Amino acid sequence: MVKTNTFDLAVQDGKFLVKHKGILFFESSLTESDIDFFYFNAGWFELLTAQSLLKKYPEDKIYLSVRFPYLSNQIFDKNEVDILINDSGKLVFIECKSGEVKSEHIDRIKNRKDTFGGLISKSILVTRFPLETNVNTHLSKNMVEKCKEYGIEYKTLYELSK
CATH class of the missing domain: 3.40.1350.10 (Trna Endonuclease; Chain: A, domain 1)
Incomplete structure (x- = not known):
């Protein structure tokens, strides 16, 4: 999905993964549409x-x-x-x-x-x-x-x- 010098965001095997400097920082098993709503469209705030x-x-x-x-x-x-x-x-x-x-x-x-x-x-x-x-x-x-x-x-x- 997104890769910077220190962070890597990806969806793999139905899971949303956030890695920091190659080390798993966060993992979520939401569906792809739920990931989009919750993390990128402020669903967390709602x-x-x-x-x-x-x-x-x-x-x-x-x-x-x-x-x-x-x-x-x-x-x-x-x-x-x-x-x-x-x-x-x-x-x-x-x-x-x-x-x-x-x-x-x-x-x-x-x-x-x-x-x-x-x-x-x-x-x-x-x-x-x-x-x-x-x-x-x-x-x-x-x-x-x-x-x-x-x-x-x-x-x-x-x-x-x-």
């Missing part, structure tokens, strides 16, 4: 977020990677939410971002809530780092303001886990 949510919500009310298909085309998904919670009939949409948060991410969060959740639903953006501490301070202020305007609650995984 699972940690879901684990934190178990403190407040029962396990059977928390759904991961919920996909909303187009009604006219069942092959493609219209939208996807990282975590969906059924809180006594009120939907809570959780979007997890372990990296940079962009303006279009905030727009999608709002549109998803408006389209699928209605007036009594809510959206929460969970980030790895505080939204206010983005590398670009001007952009950070815009993201915070946009979340407030759209009624999107935001917090870090650390804050959520308290």
